[in-house]
Amino acid sequence: MPTVVIDDQPLHYVDQGAGPVVLLGQSYLWDRQMWAPQIAALSQKYRVIVPELWGHGESGPLPAQTRTLDDLARQALALLDHLEIAKVNLVGLSVGGMWGAPLALLAPERVNSLVLMDTYLGAEPEATREKYFALLSAIEATGTISDPLLDIIVPIFFRPGIDRESALYQDFRQSLSNLPKDRLLQSIVPLGRLIFGRSDAMEGLSDLNAETTLVMCGREDQPRPPAEAQEMADRIGCDLILIPDAGHISSRENPDFVNEALLTFLANHA
Incomplete structure (x- = not known):
């Protein structure tokens, strides 16, 4: 995998295929x-870039110097500058969407289309924020993710309803225990606090281009x-x-459905 130094740290990324560029932003705790x-x-049809x-x-x-989701957006733009990529079709899942939407608002001329998957641009609801912060504190206290x-x-x-003995489930569990x-x-831990302590960014969604934006979500997320x-789609009008x-x-639990939806959307917007 190629590497670029951004803000004094090495950022690894996938760069595969040729054609219009699709930038994929991943979820927290996944590679x-x-x-x-x-x-x-x-x-097969696009140049796919995936920063880890x-x-x-x-x-x-x-x-x-990474303190907000806007900093993650700025770092993604620095990667595009390094690769001399003028425009992307951005697909962000979870935190990938949380920095993807700000990137589209910060540099609309760089984003040809935007897909926001399993993500939310509002502040984290208080109950889950407290839960996640408690989990992060427990990880910090022991330096490990215990069983x-x-x-x-x-x-x-x-x-x-996922099979907890499946390779998808067990491989993810093992990857966390190995950190x-x-x-x-x-x-x-600090990235988790940044994500779950984020400020509400819903108001800016109405400034996105509804014609070139799509929201997707796992039905059982x-x-x-x-x-x-639905709240975000209504705010955007997409x-x-x-x-x-x-x-x-959802990218791993129902990849065929996700791939078909993305290929259909990109065929009309990329």
């Missing part, structure tokens, strides 16, 4: 494998339920697609 089915499908979040995959630690914490965290990302202490303390997706048999990581 590039979250988009594996989409990289395979989209790179700081402290995730092979990217370096969270840069010291009891894994039993709480891992199911959040999937539909309630080293320095990565947890330097990147995962627990942390980012369809009601939030279409909403609910993804059957999928929770938060």
Whole structure:
């Protein structure tokens, strides 16, 4: 994987395929494998760029100057500048959408189309913010994600009925248990606090181009339920697609449906 230094830290990214550029932004606690089915499908027609979040995959630690989601958007723009890419079709899932929408508002001339998946631009509801902050404090206190914490965290990302013995579920659980202490303390915990302590950015959504924006959401997404997706789609004035048999990581739980929806949207907008 190629690397670029941004804000004094190495950012790893996938760069695969040729054609109009599709920039994929991933979820917190996932690496590039979250988009594996989409990289395979989209790179047949498009140039697919997938930056790995700081402290995730092979990217370096969270840069010291990263304090808001706007900073993540600015860093993504720095990657595009490095690659000399003028325009992208941006698909952001979860935190990928939380910095993707600000990027589209910050530099609308750089974003040809925007897909917001399983994400929410409002502030984190108080109950879940307190829950997530408590989990982060527990991780910080021990420098590890213990089995009891894994039993709480891992199911959040999937539909309630997922087979917990499946490779998708078990591989994700193992990846979290393998995270080293320095990565947890330097990147995962502070990035989590940045994400879940975010300010409300819903008001800006009405400035997005409704004609070139799409909202998608797993029908069984627990942390980012369809009601939030509907609220955003209404604010933007764009279409909403609910993804059957999928929770938060809809890109992996129902990849065929997601791929078809993205390819259809891109064919009309890329």
